Amino acid sequence: MYQVGNLVRELSDKHGRARESLMPILQGIVEKHNYLTDEAMVEVARELDISAAEVYGTASFYTFLDTQVRGKYVIRVCKTITCSMKGKNEIIQILEDMLKIKVGETTSDKMFSLIETNCIGWCHKAPAILINEIPYTELTPEKVVEIIKGYMHKK
């Protein structure tokens, strides 16, 4: 859990308080805190003067606007057909081994979440993953080890 503090107000000042500001505000919170808490959504509703149900309704529609706890680095592994054909399972395997979590879980130190996602538009360089917004392509288990080690050192 995090304290949302002044973030909602800052984001509302930046994007405005009209209904169409809702997505950029929610995206801004996720960019900073990786997921949306109930408190954050209630705060957004108050700031935009709309019902909390509307905020939750919008947030829960979008897979990148997570409403459950996510780590600092969200790893999304593409599972659509080309990535699936070109070794997605080996990539999942090595990530599960390294992070000691299963798909859908978050490490206990809240650093990494591992989830599967639908086509991310890198089929010609499959298999591919996103770590937060950064794409990594043409992966092998060896490359994955290097990349994740890099993130572990970033802590």
Add this chain to the structure above:
Amino acid sequence: MEKGLTKVDLIFEKTDPKEVLTRAFNMKREDIIRDVLESGLKGRGGAGFPTGLKWKYTAAEKEPVKYVVCNADEGEPGTFKDREILDKVAYKVYSGMAIAGKAIGAKNGIVYLRGEYRFLLPKLMQELESFHKLIKDIGYDFKINYCLGSGAYICGEESALFESIEGGRGEPRNKPPYPTSSGVFGKPTSINNVETLVTAMMIIKHGPESYSQLGTKDSRGSKVFSVSGDTPKPGIYELELGMSVQEFVNEFGDGDTKAVQVGGASGFCVPRKKFPYTVIGFEGVPTGGSMKLFNSSRSMYNVLRNYLEFFAEESCGQCTPCRVGCQQLLKGVEKVKKGEVKSTYLNELVKLADTMKVASKCGLGQSVGNAFRTIVENFREEIIY
């Protein structure tokens, strides 16, 4: 109608935007629309609606506020050309939007970029700043903003995309009214794919005659293809329309191609025996660019199952035929595979897919049956055994 495989360089060709924009801004609105109509350009996102008509209808609306929306929510499995176009020639996308704005009488443009491409945004914003300076120098008033998606395939559907821009759930609207009369914020809107906008700009540059000489009667011009799967050279290729699947496979296959999925998960599966006489284009199998090759080592059951899982997750859930249909098709093929039901159950599933085609609210549910039917019909034994 015999057309070979000809490579074209139009979309990525280096172009001086100032020259083309100055020409466009000095043209009459109706002349821009006439040129785009005469070129025969059809939308490059997949649905293939004539771009000139879309502009003409939007231009005819009396409402003072109108919008140009660039659909950069490229989510169809196997499509990645719009990312490449934005990465390499964003200034041409912006130019196409400004030209569309001139044609329909809009001062505002919105690019809806899928969340998966957020890493491109800083660079795109920088280029946008230079673009705004450029059109100001030319003396034209047009402003573009960005909206980001957050991981929902359905937002590529135009009315779902508007809902998303407006801050709501990406659930498609009933049509009519069509976007040309009531689009984003209820205003007349011309919504065009990234590639369509660049192509329109190049039609203004080279003239409609030279463009319409490319391609065939039903599929004018060239198209950027996203090639992936079992191929020695996956990537992005701009090719003249009108080639057969056979010619495509001769160029991109690995020598053992048994099927090509044209148009992504919502497209059509073409088996080897139909390669020679199936044309890639609106007279045969249409595509927004996605071309996936499968060789004989692949199980078409796995391909179909993967697509159905995709649709079951990405269906917005608003209308029953699509929400329940996608789930039942997925469960159904799994049951057939496990032998829990007779193989004739597949016939019932095909009927369900056909029902979804007529009963679903939007293009997602309506097109699930394309891949389902063509894979089940051509690879029935792989689904059963």
